[in-house]
Amino acid sequence: MASVAKKFQPLTSARVKHKIQELTKPEAGVVYAYNKNPRNLERLGYAYKPQGYHLEKPGRSYWHKLELIISQRYISAYIRHFQNGIVISASTKEWAIKKQLYKTNDTCAYINLGRVLADRCLKSGLTEMYCDHNTNSDGNTKLNKFIKILEENGIQLKEKDRFIPPEVWDHDYESLVKD
Template identity: 40%
Template sequence: MTTRFVKSLVNRNPRNNELMGRQAANIGYQFEKDRSARSYIYKVELVEGKSHREGRLIHYKDGIVISASTKEPSIANQLYSKTDTSAALNIGRVLALRCLQSGIHFAMPGATKEAIEKSQHQTYFFKALEEEGLTLKEPDHIEHSYENDKSFTWKRYPLKPTRQDKLDEL
């Protein structure tokens, strides 16, 4: 009975692997100067327009997953100005609430520490995200090894050249 169940098991929540640390972040940017900004699962950023502010949660494959903006009438009606630091703070609160309601608890900041310290809007935005309960650091992922996957070949076999490889050397 259990083998039949395991064969038909479908993971209905693909984001659960990210929460448990099984999903590895995007890699391949070891030689880039800003590699920490590129290897993430979720990234939070504040987009500052001329007449509005927008907070976005971006997934590395799917793009924008959740957003909150001062263009939304329900948010704009509660604000004195759509572009001041109060707007950035409240966009951070709303975005964090939406992230936690959808089951996303970890995200990387989309701006560097220097840019966050330089801009008062960014400072209040990220401070509001942390105060509402969103963690601005992703958990370490579990390395794929024989201990957590018994079908994994733990001994790496040397690659032997083919006849075509030997002919190419001539």
């Protein structure tokens, strides 16, 4: 008796892709939203945020941090991610910015650098970041004007707190149990 058996077919990428599409096919009338943003958990406040050490003065509790480097001739502004390093940068060393400025370290340079950095941040989707620069002293400094321009262009210089889910031992079970 000859047995009729299906011939074994090895897995190929096309067969695997077809099977995945078949299994994940959305139901009719149901709307799905796919978020492909790798920073989504940070924006929601669920991602890990490093705490640093309690003796560190500026601290390390941030996802994105605004850093400003001021030299004798140029100004550079960076947005640094706590794991991946510099994500966005703008500087008066850049030819396109330098060409539009009279001097590369005066008040006008700070204001325009703030506008350029804010525009780049908004285009990349970063609207919240940590800033440890002290702006409470005098309202007319170049740094204060830089920070003011960032805030006017839609950048929040305070990150939201990390959401820490409640643990089992955090609940008051006596108030939940009703007799």
